Amino acid sequence: MTCHSALKSLLGGATLALALAAPALAQETIKIGAVLSATGPASFLGDPEEKTLKLYVDRLNAAGGVGGRKIQLVTYDDGGDANKAKTFAQRLVEEDKVVAMVGGSTTGTTMAMIPVFEDAEVPFISLAGAIEIVEPVRKFVFKTPHTDKMACEKIFDDLKKRSLAKIGLVSGTGGFGASMRKQCLAVAAKYGVEIVADETYGPKDTDVTPQLTKIKGTAGLQAVVNADFGQGPAIVTRNYRQLGITLPFYQSHGVASKQFIDLAGEAANGVRLPASALLVADKLPDSDPQKKTVVDYKTTFEENTKQPVSTFGGHAYDGLMMVVDAVKRTNSTEPKKLRDAIEATKGLMGTAGAITMTPTDHMGLDLTAFRMLEIKNGEWTLAN
């Protein structure tokens, strides 16, 4: 017998053993897939998301699992690449045979994966921001974070309270920035806000002073809104202060991580942004119904990862809890039953707010889930 054929028969035996073991396992475990951008330009999203999922799956399993079933997490890293995400999504449904998917760190990767899960009829809870994911509603697709449309509305609401009407918009040309720009333009009229300047910049641009100079020179300007996530807003914020613009400056929920404050430095002070309660967990009044959930998550995450909490990890927590909640209610791991149960989620308290899904709303959050924050002395504070 040659070395080659020995290896082959060994492999054959192993495959057979696995194949025999698989059905037995499938009945006992809840197999959840996660395609995340743990590396690459969106790693600040995918990294805390991955850590959160692993951490909470371990904790749930250590506590005896969900209704006696253990959770098995299958994660893949798409590096922020939509094509890779799609390939991994196919692997999740065809080879790994997951019963639900919690993942899709960016709007780009999510949109690429949607057809795969729709075809396979496996529930897909996305962790990305854009409203396109759940509008129009797709049968098997849900999402946990607030949408960019809500972010625009919350910002405009705050502008209205401060009697500011003429704003400059500067947005990134990446998926998130482009989508939020569109939503802001669409809802502006509803809040009596007029967008007098509308500029963009590329995702890898390192200097936005020309665009901001143009905005600064616009007549009647009263405030500036930056729609983007990642390092771009940090550069915009620094350029904003460099040019000595003193008008109120708004960022989106896309920058709601401590990293933004670190990168923007002094320039971050005075910036307002809509974000989930997670960032100000300790500062919430005890009467706040969300306080327990966000404080628990924050402490658990920070103790175990030694990293400051970010809302993005919180989205993964919400997604996982939605699946867990659905499994508990149906006492089943059948993907279609899980889908129906997820759609019937009612009042589940997550880090982003109380989640109540309906057949027409696959996000389940309203404006109250957003808090308007202001950065003061390098710390998040509740505005107003």
Add this chain to the structure above:
Amino acid sequence: MAELLQFIFSGLTVGAVYALVALGFTIIYNASDVVNFAQGEFVMLGGMATVFLAAAGLPLPLAAIAAVVITVAVGLGLYLFAIKPARGASAVTLIIITIGASIALRGAAQIVFDKQFHRLPSFSGDDPIHILGATILPQSLWVIGGAGVILAALWWFFRVTLTGKAVLATAANRLAASLVGIDTRFVVGLSFALSAGIGAIAGILVAPITLTSYEVGTMLALKGFAAAMLGGMGNPIGAVAGGLLIGLLEAFGAGYLSSTYKDAFAFVVILLVLFVMPGGLFGARSVERV
């Protein structure tokens, strides 16, 4: 007027970085005919190593020097372990090796450092300097000044020192240079070290303005390469002029035309220039030897 000045400041700052990357391309290309696509990774290494050494407790100047030394070592390593063993291979093969090296370096940086964006403190504070209604950060002056000093030092090195002249001789004609006793392999190794050093310094100077992460090199390599081509591959003055020009084109494109099309605008101009002057702005008219 204030607007115009602001665009010029922005363009010069960004352009100075492109110029330094283009210079790195030029030096290695001259000595070895290799277009080193790992040039952007040198910039990344300089910035990231400084960030992490400073975080480890080293004072900033010391961290910066150490980062330059590390990057030069990586540049030499690239030559000794990847380029030199493949000597005799065609320039295209060597270029492919550098692309591989750039991917490897980026991957290693993800593991050795991390995947986050980082910022260095500005060398002379963050208070902008006001000039005629426009503003410029003190750090931008560091970048522009740094590029000027490096250019002057290179000029001195190539024109005055014997080693520098040996590099020029190798660039002109490798065979003739080795016939008169110049160790051309040493020259190529030196050019890699030099390019790595320049890249690292550029990376450190811009990190307070542009932020740095393990993958900032990709975009810089692309823009730096475009700058080198625009100026005329192999011409240091052309590299600097090309870099500044692209920086200014981007700033004017974003400021006066549409910010959405600013990159397209810059590249259209580059295409037009290369269409009329295939050798670049300062490129030698190539003469086909028979």
